[in-house]
Amino acid sequence: MSDDVKSLSGELARDPQSLVFLRLGELLRQRRQFDTATRVALHGLERHAHLADAHDLYARILADRHDYEHAFDEWDMTLRIAPHHTGALKGLAFLYFKVGDLTQAEAHLQAAHRIAPDDPTIGQAFAVIRGEAGLSGEVPAEALPTAESLAPIPEPRVFAGLEGAQEGLLLLDGAGMVLGGALKTADGDDVTETVAAYLAGVSHEATRTARLLGLGDWRGLSAEGQSGHVHVGQPTTESMLLVMRDRSVPLGRLSLLAQRAAQAARRWLERQR
Amino acid sequence: MSGLYMRALDMVTRVRGVRGAMVVARSDGLVVAEQLMEGIKGSTVAALTASLTGRLQRAMMAAGLGPSQFWHLQCESGAVLAVPAGEGLLVVAVTEPEVNVGLVRLELLRAAEAAG
Numbered sequence: 334m335s336d337d338v339k340s341l342s343g344e345l346a347r348d349p350q351s352l353v354f355l356r357l358g359e360l361l362r363q364r365r366q367f368d369t370a371t372r373v374a375l376h377g378l379e380r381h382a383h384l385a386d387a388h389d390l391y392a393r394i395l396a397d398r399h400d401y402e403h404a405f406d407e408w409d410m411t412l413r414i415a416p417h418h419t420g421a422l423k424g425l426a427f428l429y430f431k432v433g434d435l436t437q438a439e440a441h442l443q444a445a446h447r448i449a450p451d452d453p454t455i456g457q458a459f460a461v462i463r464g465e466a467g468l469s470g471e472v473p474a475e476a477l478p479t480a481e482s483l484a485p486i487p488e489p490r491v492f493a494g495l496e497g498a499q500e501g502l503l504l505l506d507g508a509g510m511v512l513g514g515a516l517k518t519a520d521g522d523d524v525t526e527t528v529a530a531y532l533a534g535v536s537h538e539a540t541r542t543a544r545l546l547g548l549g550d551w552r553g554l555s556a557e558g559q560s561g562h563v564h565v566g567q568p569t570t571e572s573m574l575l576v577m578r579d580r581s582v583p584l585g586r587l588s589l590l591a592q593r594a595a596q597a598a599r600r601w602l603e604r605q606r
Numbered sequence: 607m608s609g610l611y612m613r614a615l616d617m618v619t620r621v622r623g624v625r626g627a628m629v630v631a632r633s634d635g636l637v638v639a640e641q642l643m644e645g646i647k648g649s650t651v652a653a654l655t656a657s658l659t660g661r662l663q664r665a666m667m668a669a670g671l672g673p674s675q676f677w678h679l680q681c682e683s684g685a686v687l688a689v690p691a692g693e694g695l696l697v698v699a700v701t702e703p704e705v706n707v708g709l710v711r712l713e714l715l716r717a718a719e720a721a722g
């Protein structure tokens with residue numbers, strides 16, 4: 334066993350919740366130790382079922398083992414969790430290429446290129462596909478599907494019917510992984526994953542603060558920002574809900590909206606059990 | 607300077623239902639000035655509030671909402687409210703559950719202006 338693998342394995346053994354499995358799994362995959370890489374990836378997925386990178390890792394291992402059907406499912410799941418995951422877009426492009434669907438392959442690469450224009454591997458992949466297809470020059474952008482049209486079919490919406498369900502409500506699990514909803518800035522940028530990462534510790538901090546001050550359990554955390562307001566709550570003990578609105582929605586109304594969203598989240602979580 | 611902060615805190619603690627108020631350094635969570643009822647641990651309030659508001663502030667910045675201007679932690683038996691003040695400070699209030707939050711917010715903002 335190499336030092337790197339030994340060191341990463343040791344780290345994972347000490348902290349099974351650690352995200353180090355991603356590095357370890359990738360290292361094993363690169364060394365073509367597929368059985369061990371699979372075990373590491375599945376170990377990670379058991380603990381981080383909503384982590385896009387975990388599905389991406391497993392998909393890469395499956396693809397290397399020529400299990401393209403399941404690799405497709407894993408990359409599809411990756412995109413459901415993180416629609417802008419370039420690894421998954423490139424992976425799906427590869428799978429479409431393998432089955433001869435060059436239009437879909439190129440469309441997925443175009444989507445990846447829009448997200449990561451400086452990624453040199455995308456250019457290389459384009460060259461391979463165009464060589465295979467006998468294409469020359471750029472494919473007109475308008476002839477290709479948009480990123481939105483490539484997005485996977487949405488799962489049953491957590492917040493269906495609620496105001497701003499598509500962009501201002503976010504449901505996380507206890508580890509800060511996205512369960513549903515999405516957040517966008519006023520400019521339309523998707524900030525779901527970033528905000529989720531920052532919120533991961535908020536619940537724990539709020540619980541500590543409330544308990545150490547003898548204030549019992551916390552019920553909600555609201556904040557006013559320069560351009561909008563947020564409300565963070567706990568629909569269940571193992572989940573966290575963020576509601577975000579612009580400043581035209583007063584904090585009091587935001588709190589009411591958060592209550593409705595929490596009810597919807599509880600019902601949705603119950604259905605998932 | 608200490609007198610200035612204490613006068614600012616007076617504005618907050620005179621509101622009915624406020625159990626204490628303090629000025630806290632945002633960067634390290636240390637107490638700068640405090641007026642607290644017996645039983646409230648100032649250093650605990652300061653450290654935890656600075657940490658919690660900092661975390662939420664980062665999430666809000668990432669969401670494009672800009673810097674936070676008011677935080678409100680609602681709990682079963684009370685609340686913690688905070689506003690930013692100049693020079694990297696927070697003005698924080700610990701309250702009973704039945705308190706006029708709007709009034710406390712107003713006084714916190716006035717205190718922050720006075721302290722800043």
